[in-house]
Amino acid sequence: MSTIRLGDIAPNFTAETTEGKIDFHNWLGDSWGVLFSHPADYTPVCTTELGAVANYKAEFDKRNVKVIALSVDGITSHKGWIKDINETQKTTVNFPIIADEDRKVATLYDMIHPNADDKMTVRSIFLIGPDKKVKLMITYPASTGRNFDELLRVIDSLQLTAYHKVATPANWKAGDDCVIVPAVKNEDIPSLFPKGYTEIKPYLRMTPQPNLK
Numbered sequence: 001m002s003t004i005r006l007g008d009i010a011p012n013f014t015a016e017t018t019e020g021k022i023d024f025h026n027w028l029g030d031s032w033g034v035l036f037s038h039p040a041d042y043t044p045v046c047t048t049e050l051g052a053v054a055n056y057k058a059e060f061d062k063r064n065v066k067v068i069a070l071s072v073d074g075i076t077s078h079k080g081w082i083k084d085i086n087e088t089q090k091t092t093v094n095f096p097i098i099a100d101e102d103r104k105v106a107t108l109y110d111m112i113h114p115n116a117d118d119k120m121t122v123r124s125i126f127l128i129g130p131d132k133k134v135k136l137m138i139t140y141p142a143s144t145g146r147n148f149d150e151l152l153r154v155i156d157s158l159q160l161t162a163y164h165k166v167a168t169p170a171n172w173k174a175g176d177d178c179v180i181v182p183a184v185k186n187e188d189i190p191s192l193f194p195k196g197y198t199e200i201k202p203y204l205r206m207t208p209q210p211n212l213k
């Protein structure tokens, strides 16, 4: 087990998946990546989650994000389950699922929380940047299906704030005004943020989302 923190290089691994053997870092290439774990195959909440993610493929593609799922069952089980997901969620699973029968990856990413369950993984999400660094970690309990709109929202925020000197306020969503980071001096604002800004407090300055036309 390793402790992974934001900013760390996402640990690399090789694994069998439903789309063949992968080396995780090679598979990521220059893309952003989402690695998310599932307690077990043929479980109801996981079935809806994998279907939801498959149905969001265009949203992930638009953001240059590759998605990979993990469950501690084997390839034959995964392949049978995919048929059920496709049928019940009206989709086609369009991303690999890692067969982590020996729990190698789940252990590497600390996805098994023994005080919750000693065998099944919790619902972890790791978002990894093109620099292979961990940008976001979210952990949900087995009983709560994840909110993938929230994941897309954070990806939008991270991809925006990587290129502009802004941060995003509470409940921000793409298109809303942004916070100018405290390190920017007022005199530099006109060149950095030609759309203008509102100073609510000297430390709280809002500007329209800079990368929108």
Ligand code: BEZ
Binding pocket: 039, 040, 043, 044, 045, 046, 047, 120, 142, 143
């Ligand atoms: C599910 O995916 O439905 C699930 C898995 C483990 C515990 C509870 C629900």
